[in-house]
Amino acid sequence: MQIKDIARRLHITPRAIRFYEEKGLIQPKKADESGYRHFSEEDVWRLQTIITLREVGMPIEDIRELLQEQNEAEGSLLHYLELQRSFMYSRWVEMSKVIATTEAMIERVKRDQQIDPGALYELAEANKRLRQTRDNWVDRWNFNQIADQYDELVTREQEGFNTHAFYHEILDQVVGAVAPKPGESGLDAGTGTGNLASRFIQMGVQMSGFDQSPQMLLQCRRKSPEVETKLGTFFAFPFLENDFDFVATSYALHHLTDDQKLLALAECRRVLKPGGRLVIADLMFVDQDHRHAHLDHLRRQGEEEALSQILDRCYADRSRLLAELDSLGFVTEVRQLTEYVHLIWAKLR
DNA sequence: CTTCTCACA
DNA sequence: TGTGAGCA
Numbered sequence: 001m002q003i004k005d006i007a008r009r010l011h012i013t014p015r016a017i018r019f020y021e022e023k024g025l026i027q028p029k030k031a032d033e034s035g036y037r038h039f040s041e042e043d044v045w046r047l048q049t050i051i052t053l054r055e056v057g058m059p060i061e062d063i064r065e066l067l068q069e070q071n072e073a074e075g076s077l078l079h080y081l082e083l084q085r086s087f088m089y090s091r092w093v094e095m096s097k098v099i100a101t102t103e104a105m106i107e108r109v110k111r112d113q114q115i116d117p118g119a120l121y122e123l124a125e126a127n128k129r130l131r132q133t134r135d136n137w138v139d140r141w142n143f144n145q146i147a148d149q150y151d152e153l154v155t156r157e158q159e160g161f162n163t164h165a166f167y168h169e170i171l172d173q174v175v176g177a178v179a180p181k182p183g184e185s186g187l188d189a190g191t192g193t194g195n196l197a198s199r200f201i202q203m204g205v206q207m208s209g210f211d212q213s214p215q216m217l218l219q220c221r222r223k224s225p226e227v228e229t230k231l232g233t234f235f236a237f238p239f240l241e242n243d244f245d246f247v248a249t250s251y252a253l254h255h256l257t258d259d260q261k262l263l264a265l266a267e268c269r270r271v272l273k274p275g276g277r278l279v280i281a282d283l284m285f286v287d288q289d290h291r292h293a294h295l296d297h298l299r300r301q302g303e304e305e306a307l308s309q310i311l312d313r314c315y316a317d318r319s320r321l322l323a324e325l326d327s328l329g330f331v332t333e334v335r336q337l338t339e340y341v342h343l344i345w346a347k348l349r
Numbered sequence: 350c351t352t353c354t355c356a357c358a
Numbered sequence: 359t360g361t362g363a364g365c366a
Binding site: 013015016023054059 | 359360361362
């Protein structure tokens with residue numbers, strides 16, 4: 001297929017296609033003699049993905065990085081579509097928030113019968129901060145790289161400080177706290193290799209899960225094909241509103257900063273049915289005082305490894321999560337499971 | 350019909 | 359982040 005054919009098919013100009021090649025997003029084969037580009041079906045999917053991601057506002061450079069890690073995964077068409085879906089959801093969630101903010105601005109102007117620039121500015125800024133908080137996330141753990149060893153890593157007996165001590169027991173506690181009834185549908189947020197989701201599957205529950213790492217999802221599909229898996233992020237769960245009876249999440253929130261955790265809680269709320277419940281098990285401190293006291297303690301003991309791990313991972317401020325859950329309309333209960341792992345049970349009022 | 354480069358917004 | 363002109 002020549003450049004004009006594919007351009008017509010995808011409704012873009014040949015010039016733009018060459019431009020994407022120049023930027024390193026595609027590498028079409030060139031015929032030896034003429035120097036003409038020849039495009040395969042795979043190239044079509046890839047370009048379609050590029051176009052969609054551009055349409056939802058993703059910069060060229062980001063698309064390039066995304067497609068690069070994507071390249072090594074197999075089953076291209078499905079992966080391209082999943083990438084597109086994931087970003088459609090993030091765009092959708094973002095638009096919902098912008099609409100809500102605009103509504104609030106309109107209400108304010110109507111009510112006050114005059115424009116208060118400061119307040120309107122505040123509202124507009126809130127959107128910007130939200131986007132920044134969300135865009136700040138990076139996968140410092142490189143899950144695509146470690147996906148095939150992940151289960152081994154978390155269950156290995158470790159010398160000294162072990163963040164994943166009692167891993168399986170804690171997952172069992174989460175299942176117990178959710179107390180799922182057969183036929184219910186649940187979501188495992190940040191499902192990874194599906195260790196939590198598969199427990200629910202065994203109880204006759206319909207499970208969905210999402211993760212930001214395609215490689216982790218491959219492991220999950222291999223181990224537990226019954227889990228519906230989607231590519232997606234904690235800032236835009238790839239699901240519609242009111243989809244689930246419960247959301248469960250374990251050892252995932254600590255990959256987010258505290259601000260990002262709050263966004264994630266709002267997403268939990270969004271996908272839950274009325275009366276739905278949320279169970280979180282993760283690394284936490286009771287509150288900031290507890291955090292600082294504990295860090296001081298470790299410093300005095302010379303526990304450098306534990307200290308650096310805690311500082312490196314984003315142990316949650318439990319009190320802040322609870323406050324946010326309350327304002328989102330949840331009633332909550334808490335239980336401390338191990339030295340660092342706490343369990344939060346929450347139910348929509 | 351395609352290639353590439355250069356200038357332009 | 360692309361586009362159009364001009365050339366080979």
